[in-house]
Amino acid sequence: MSKLFERGIHALYEDDPERADYLVFGRVSGPNRRGFLKSAGLAAMGTLVGAKIPFSANYPAGLIPAALADTETPFVIHGKQGLSILNDRPVNAETPAHLLDDPVTPNHRHFIRNNGLVPESARKMDASGWSLTIDGEVAKPLTLSLADLMTEFPAVTLQLQLECGGNGRAGFNPPARGNQWTVGAIGCAEWTGARVADVFEAAGVKKSAVYAGYYGADKHLSGDPEKVVISRGAPMWKMTDPQTILAYRMNGDPLPHWHGFPLRIVAPGWPGSVSGKWLTRIWLRDRVHDGAKMTGKSYRVPAHPMGPGVKVPEEDWQIIESMPVKSLITRPRTGTVLTAGARNLEVGGHAWAGDNLVTRVDLSIDFGATWSKVHLDAPRNRYAWQNWRALITFPTNGYYEIWARATDDEGRAQPFGIVWNAKGYLNNSMHRIAVTVSA
Numbered sequence: 001m002s003k004l005f006e007r008g009i010h011a012l013y014e015d016d017p018e019r020a021d022y023l024v025f026g027r028v029s030g031p032n033r034r035g036f037l038k039s040a041g042l043a044a045m046g047t048l049v050g051a052k053i054p055f056s057a058n059y060p061a062g063l064i065p066a067a068l069a070d071t072e073t074p075f076v077i078h079g080k081q082g083l084s085i086l087n088d089r090p091v092n093a094e095t096p097a098h099l100l101d102d103p104v105t106p107n108h109r110h111f112i113r114n115n116g117l118v119p120e121s122a123r124k125m126d127a128s129g130w131s132l133t134i135d136g137e138v139a140k141p142l143t144l145s146l147a148d149l150m151t152e153f154p155a156v157t158l159q160l161q162l163e164c165g166g167n168g169r170a171g172f173n174p175p176a177r178g179n180q181w182t183v184g185a186i187g188c189a190e191w192t193g194a195r196v197a198d199v200f201e202a203a204g205v206k207k208s209a210v211y212a213g214y215y216g217a218d219k220h221l222s223g224d225p226e227k228v229v230i231s232r233g234a235p236m237w238k239m240t241d242p243q244t245i246l247a248y249r250m251n252g253d254p255l256p257h258w259h260g261f262p263l264r265i266v267a268p269g270w271p272g273s274v275s276g277k278w279l280t281r282i283w284l285r286d287r288v289h290d291g292a293k294m295t296g297k298s299y300r301v302p303a304h305p306m307g308p309g310v311k312v313p314e315e316d317w318q319i320i321e322s323m324p325v326k327s328l329i330t331r332p333r334t335g336t337v338l339t340a341g342a343r344n345l346e347v348g349g350h351a352w353a354g355d356n357l358v359t360r361v362d363l364s365i366d367f368g369a370t371w372s373k374v375h376l377d378a379p380r381n382r383y384a385w386q387n388w389r390a391l392i393t394f395p396t397n398g399y400y401e402i403w404a405r406a407t408d409d410e411g412r413a414q415p416f417g418i419v420w421n422a423k424g425y426l427n428n429s430m431h432r433i434a435v436t437v438s439a
Contacts, residue, residue: 139204168427176424213289233289
């Protein structure tokens with residue numbers, strides 16, 4: 001069997017997961033998409049996960065056991081405690097789920113998503129020559145220093161979620177191009193800054209303004225100073241939402257250089273790419289912004305479900321706005337083994353839903369056959385993620401998977417599997433972890 005895993009279990013399953021099921025476990029899929037495990041296949045799976053599987057009859061076909069799904073560990077980035085690096089140029093790194101258990105994500109555990117290189121002034125934490133320009137569809141263009149923003153506008157402190165639009169891309173089959181985020185491109189830090197709405201009001205926004213686009217000081221990978229790395233934006237109603245801020249502090253400290261020193265936008269609930277870093281300009285437009293990575297297929301999804309290989313007309317690509325409902329199990333860590341005789345386990349995590357509120361979270365330990373509602377806290381403020389917790393009692397010893405499913409205030413629940421898209425965005429499939437109860 002070892003030869004079957006020489007490529008890694010993800011590579012083996014990515015082309016034809018049901019064939020991989022047959023090769024590894026001797027499992028054949030039935031009409032209800034459940035895998036029928038013969039005794040040898042069941043024994044093989046039990047050997048690999050380290051215990052018998054009490055609810056094996058419910059196990060979906062073509063699914064890598066959660067105990068094996070996290071075995072191919074990427075490199076670790078220095079300076080960010082426990083983060084896993086996906087790229088080093090530009091730097092992109094995510095946080096393993098069990099390190100996101102804090103109610104407020106600390107700076108050293110917040111994911112990094114860069115499109116270009118960090119400006120040298122940000123690395124030196126030097127804002128002496130920095131300024132922010134507000135122009136375009138305004139009556140009075142502004143040029144503001146960091147001191148101006150701190151003294152001339154009321155400061156607000158809010159706990160706000162930021163999530164990469166491609167978080168979960170590694171779960172797409174067939175694979176989608178781009179950083180292969182698993183579940184850790186999410187954070188919910190405490191941000192301090194001025195409301196964008198207050199700054200726009202000082203500039204005198206014209207009625208013709210419908211969209212705002214940003215520009216930052218990050219450097220293009222080519223080294224060409226004329227090339228813009230990324231310049232995205234959002235409609236005026238989102239930019240002037242009371243929870244959209246120009247942040248200069250993160251968890252009480254000046255913005256770290258990875259996170260946009262000296263100033264960034266935080267537009268919570270939308271793809272993190274809307275929350276521009278190393279900010280130097282906001283351009284108010286009388287049309288949808290057309291900056292770098294704002295056009296074509298960037299941060300867009302098809303207006304209608306499309307299968308792999310189907311050509312989507314250009315006009316059918318829609319800009320991603322509010323992120324979908326999602327939940328994360330942060331404790332215990334996947335792979336946890338309960339000591340002999342133990343049957344109870346405390347489980348917890350977070351849930352969020354873009355512009356919406358999460359109204360319930362449910363857990364399953366029998367591969368989705370039954371579900372139990374957990375205790376869910378209200379958000380600390382709008383756009384903060386919501387903490388949840390539960391106590392699980394396992395009926396017998398063996399291998400289990402805990403699945404989490406969140407539902408938002410419009411009745412939309414996380415699916416087991418999501419609709420495929422070529423860019424690998426918006427994967428909000430249910431999170432799952434592996435737990436073994438010892439005999």
